[in-house]
Amino acid sequence: MSTPADFPVPRTCPFTPPDSYDAMRAAGPLTRVTIPSGKRAWLLTRHTDVRAALADPAASSDARNPDFPALGHGEQQVAAELRPFIRMDPPDHTLVRRMLVGEFTLKRTRALGPVIEQTCHEQLARMLSLTPPVDLVTEYANRVSTTVICHLLGVPTEDLEFFRSITTVTGARSSTAEQVGAALNDLFALINRLVDDKTANPCDDLISRLALGPLERGEITRSSLLSQIGITLNAGHETSRNMIPLAAVALLRHPDQLAKLRDDPGRWPAAVDELLRYLSVADTITLRVATADIELEGATIPAGDAFIPLLGAANHDPAAFADPHVFDIDRPERHHVAFGYGVHQCIGQNLGRLELEIALRVLTDGAPALALTEPFEELPLKDTSAIFGLEQVRVSW
Template identity: 40%
Template sequence: MAEAEAPPYPQPRTCPYQPPAGYREIAESGPVLKVTLFDGRESWMITGYKESREILTHPNLSSLRTHPNFPIVAPRFRSQIARSLALIAMDPPVHDTYRRYLNPHFSLKQVRRMRPEIEKIVSGFVDRIIAQGPPADLVPLLAVPLPSLIICRHLGVPYEDHEFFQDASGKVMLGTEEESATAAQNLVDYIDALVTEQIKSPTDGLLGRLVTERVLTGDIGHEELVSIALVLLIAAHETTSSSLALGVITLLEHPDQLAKLLEDRDRLPGAVEELLRFIATTDLVATRVAKGDIEIAGHLIREGEAVLVSGTLANRDAKFHERPDEFDVLRSDTHHVTFGFGIHQCLGQNLARLELEIAFRELFTRLPGLRLATDVADLPILGAGTVQRVLSLPVEW
């Protein structure tokens, strides 16, 4: 394929855990090529694993979404709120300052302290699934509420409001342009009220601690904390929820691999990494714009040009992974860029890994006969170019 052809991106999935068929052609034209976005504009796309890590640490790559050439991959990301998100839409030095404030609260040490509480929460959800009996839909019974409850506990957000922000965060990520903008504003208004209450009387959750440590000391302002909390609430819920559902489907559709996992549950952490590599829940790991020229893989990306980094394709780069399209829970080369790379690497990756590991362990230990109650081809899939999601996951046991 000639580079000038610039194939369309994104493209919808037809299988929950496999890339769209057209991505194979894109990968074969990589590791650096141009694609055409929904609005007709072109963007560079990085598909190689090595090249993805290289460009994600390049000093001339910018996350500022207010740049006129910043790549918008779907209409819903045009809104002012989406273009001014804390952390995600920031460059150093402001980004680095915010990360420094937040890193201790999401460190591996901090997350490990949360294991007993998460195990108790997961066990409770599985209790309710067993009590209801088959068939059961794991999306509303586990995949959606589990990460919601955990991030609520961590932030200090009232869980009784979880249905509101689950619905709103879903519309922000996967709704129409109007739905996304309205839902984002509703979330901002909701979090603004929470922050106001925390400033009056800080509690023990992360919001309260940030008020005490950063707002009352003058390090950050009220509106900055609202923007930070918005990002944490959406990111912690959407990606983990989708990864959990897609992970269950992938394991059930690969019974030989699930059997290996059940032989030795100590293999679970490695299996989680392989699932993260194989599924690539977030198709893109970066949308950026060049703030200076970038030379990479024999190509010149000029200042002001749009750049996308495909986690889906980088994670299946045949130059880096053996048998990249095979799902193998015993794989040793599970390295992936699903959480990004460089300064913008996902803040909540330790928490996401732990939630997935505990959820898979509990589900497949207590429901050893777990199986899909419908053909995988009949599962409703939503999402192209952002977070991949199944809307229902009926199972039996």
């Protein structure tokens, strides 16, 4: 028998998951692959199976399991040690998730609307004061996403640049375990100091509430609290930073869809969900081990095996979405899994939606002549990143 093909595979088109997913999906429910560690894992590519497997109680996210199919160098070691709640199982996961989820309710998220709006206007004005061409990733998306998540958590403005430098290392799949470890040490030192500062002088923010609530009541250890704040900061920033420029390029390349949004801004929420489905930047983020046999339609993931339900493959399954490779903001289907599925579904999804909508609306309204200054085909792809994105998007206006 031949060696299973290597995974992950790079994208063919920057907008859509790798073309090879279509062939895998057509061939059968499970595809055996070899991951960078040399271990084997099953890929799931069908929407029904991806949702069923992610909702199954036997789908373990625990990175301490030696069979956990980490894709990045050093990722498993770091996750097993720090235990961010995205890599935990119930009941530990439930405890942490419940501490955090009140910070991300629809009401709380919507209350952030004016702050996000102001941030986007300020950052766009700053970008437009520069001489084009400028990089949309560095000069707009990264500045918006770090400002918003730091505001929510309570990271002071003077620490923003330091935080931005840390995330450059932690967000790259090419970083070594040592590099990630050093960057995380810096991040944890920052969060540790903030927990002290806010215990002494509480503010109206997430870190203050966790420090004075669960930490003081002894419901969470200090080291776990630092891990959970760290993953929230990182995940909340990296996703938006990658999505905003990629989505902006997708809109520029689909002027008919952008014209509909200019005519009727009420269509933005639907457009954002379609961008999330179409681009699926977190395609390979859900990594699991089966703790018991998991039954799918026409196949079984055997107990003990590692598997990766591919969110992008599910979101481009023609059985779930008509003409899946077409970007259509009027698409009726709503059940994409861009934020995952099951108990781990993205805790910050409502913030993500709102941030994406405002950042794209402010950008396309405020710079109506926005255009790429280099050929679309030459945009550098972040194929080594855990969250897909573009390294750089040089624009003029």
